[in-house]
Amino acid sequence: MRLFDPIGASLAATLCALCLAAGAHAEAADEEPARGIDVSHYQGRIRWDLMPAGSLHFAFIKxxxxxxxxxxxxxxxxxxxxxxxxxxxxxHFFYAGDDPIAQAEHFARTVISLRPDDLPPVIDVEITDGATPEALVDGVLAWLRTVENRLGRRPIVYTYHAFANQYLVDPRLSGYPLWIAAYDVRQPVLPAAWDDRGWHFWQHTHNGSFSGVNTPVDLNVFNGSLGQLQQFIRDYAGGACPPESPSCPP
Structure with missing residues (x-):
C-alpha cells in the first residue's frame, strides 16, 4: 500500500491518526503534520524528480x-x-567502538556546511558495540558537542524506546531534539530521558513506499505542521534552541 499516495483513499485516515499523535504542536485540528522519509544506499538510486510535488516535506539522508x-x-x-x-x-550512524570525535569530524567534513533551511544534523544511536551505558553516553555527547561546534546546529538524536531506556538514560541527552522510531502504534512512547521533553520526529514505519523509490522506505512525521517545521529549523539554525520558542522543548 502506498501510505502517502496523494490520491489514495488511505491517506486521510493515516494523516488523521498522525495528526492526533502530533497534536501537541498542531495549531488546528485539521492541520496536517509535515511528512518525510529517511534514506540511504539501501534504497538504491532514488529518482527525486519523480516525487509528486507537495507530497513530501523533508528527507533525512545518511x-x-x-x-x-x-x-x-x-x-x-x-x-x-x-x-x-x-x-x-x-x-550519521554512530559506532560506539570508534572514536567519537573522529566520527564527528568525519561527518562534518562530509557534509561540509548546512544551509539556513537545512534540518539540524542527526546522530543515529541504536547499537552499543559492547560499550557500557556510561561509555556510550560519553561518546554520544562528545559527538553531539563536536558536530554542534563544527556545523553551528544543535543535533537531533535518533533512537528507539527500548534501547534508549537501557543505554541513553543520561538527562543531559534531553537537551537535544528526539527523533523516535516506533512502529505499529498510534503514538510513540517516550524514552525516560525525554519523558518531559516530547518528540520532534517520529519514524512510524520502515516498510513504506513512495514514487521515485524502488524499495521499502522509512516514513516519518514531524510533530507539527510544515510551518512549524520551518520554525523549528529557524530556531535551531543558531545552535541551541531559544527557550522562549514554542518549538523548543520545555
Whole structure:
C-alpha cells in the first residue's frame, strides 16, 4: 500500500491518526503534520524528480558511519532532494567502538556546511558495540558537542524506546531534539530521558513506499505542521534552541 499516495483513499485516515499523535504542536485540528522519509544506499538510486510535488516535506539522508564510511548515495540524495525543493537533513550512524570525535569530524567534513533551511544534523544511536551505558553516553555527547561546534546546529538524536531506556538514560541527552522510531502504534512512547521533553520526529514505519523509490522506505512525521517545521529549523539554525520558542522543548 502506498501510505502517502496523494490520491489514495488511505491517506486521510493515516494523516488523521498522525495528526492526533502530533497534536501537541498542531495549531488546528485539521492541520496536517509535515511528512518525510529517511534514506540511504539501501534504497538504491532514488529518482527525486519523480516525487509528486507537495507530497513530501523533508528527507533525512545518511551521510556517514563510523570514522571513515561515507554512504555511496549521499551526494545523489543530498543534492537531489534540494533540487526538487525537499527540506533535507544529514545523519550519521554512530559506532560506539570508534572514536567519537573522529566520527564527528568525519561527518562534518562530509557534509561540509548546512544551509539556513537545512534540518539540524542527526546522530543515529541504536547499537552499543559492547560499550557500557556510561561509555556510550560519553561518546554520544562528545559527538553531539563536536558536530554542534563544527556545523553551528544543535543535533537531533535518533533512537528507539527500548534501547534508549537501557543505554541513553543520561538527562543531559534531553537537551537535544528526539527523533523516535516506533512502529505499529498510534503514538510513540517516550524514552525516560525525554519523558518531559516530547518528540520532534517520529519514524512510524520502515516498510513504506513512495514514487521515485524502488524499495521499502522509512516514513516519518514531524510533530507539527510544515510551518512549524520551518520554525523549528529557524530556531535551531543558531545552535541551541531559544527557550522562549514554542518549538523548543520545555
Amino acid at each position: 551521510a556517514t558511519g563510523g570514522t571513515h564510511r561515507v554512504d555511496p548515495e549521499f551526494d545523489n540524495n543530498w543534492h537531489g532532494a534540494r533540487e526538487v525543493g525537499i527540506t533535507r537533513g544529514a545523519y
